[in-house]
């Protein structure tokens with residue numbers, strides 16, 4: 001299997017960098033780096049997928065991995081797209097799938113990003129990892145850091161659901177509880193990382209979690225016979241998944257694997273923390289920090305996402321939109337998904353169905369649409 005060299009391009013300014021060492025953010029402007037490959041796989045490579053193993057690393061030629069290099073992996077990815085004909089009928093859609101990311105190792109799609117980030121950082125010689133988390137990133141880092149034999153320190157809000165905190169400790173991380181939200185954890189984590197020479201793998205403070213999340217987009221396209229669906233609804237916190245899928249859909253088109261319009265990307269956030277929705281509705285290019293963020297959808301409690309402007313670009317370029325839903329609607333829809341489709345949805349997953357109702361009502365999503373909702377994490381983690 002071929003692998004391609006890559007370098008880093010700043011997402012906001014003209015800066016570039018080579019990918020050696022432990023890259024963080026652009027030193028000139030502080031914006032996230034995006035990975036740029038010297039070349040992309042040719043469409044003939046499609047025919048080799050039949051013999052590849054079922055993990056996200058089946059797409060290793062789209063990923064930052066050297067020839068023959070073993071990734072730090074727990075078999076993440078290869079999650080099912082579960083059809084939900086009852087919902088398709090109810091909302092008058094051609095087809096509706098729920099991509100069940102709860103079936104990843106560690107119970108959420110954070111596994112994908114951490115597998116890629118830990119692979120690169122461990123290879124570059126990181127001696128310790130740290131991260132602030134709203135919950136699931138901490139579980140994933142604990143597991144993947146452990147797998148790489150690198151110690152992990154996690155900073156989580158004190159009121160994070162108990163099952164998530166227990167999982168963080170189960171995989172061996174040193175857990176510190178903070179009075180505050182993920183932004184407050186981030187401040188403490190960055191001081192800790194600087195003082196302890198730990199590598200901070202917070203969302204978009206290193207470039208490889210996005211590359212891992214790209215594999216969701218590759219899986220969706222492959223499941224549809226290398227075609228795009230019409231629209232995707234994605235619960236947006238830090239925005240890694242949204243940005244990753246936007247990036248890979250463009251790469252797939254550039255490489256001639258898939259033709260046609262990019263899928264419309266729709267962000268759903270919680271009414272109690274909706275910086276991307278607010279900026280989208282105002283036609284702004286940047287998000288503003290959200291005061292007093294509060295939501296039961298822990299993964300969406302990100303008041304000041306570093307990738308806010310990238311999220312807005314992804315929505316605009318794909319002709320998508322952003323909607324906010326209430327905690328009550330997200331929770332009720334999570335239950336509806338569990339009872340109707342037998343997928344144990346998290347509140348974030350429930351939020352995508354609540355958003356679908358709004359987007360259908362507003363005429364954004366129409367009758368002939370093929371739609372994919374993302375259940376980004378397992379409901380049981382919140383109980």
Ligand SMILES: *Cc1c(COP(=O)(O)O)cnc(C)c1O
Nearest residue numbers: 136237238239240241299376377
């Ligand atoms: C982290 C998380 C999100 C938000 O993901 P981003 O890619 O950072 O926007 C959504 N749902 C769950 C369950 C999460 O853990």
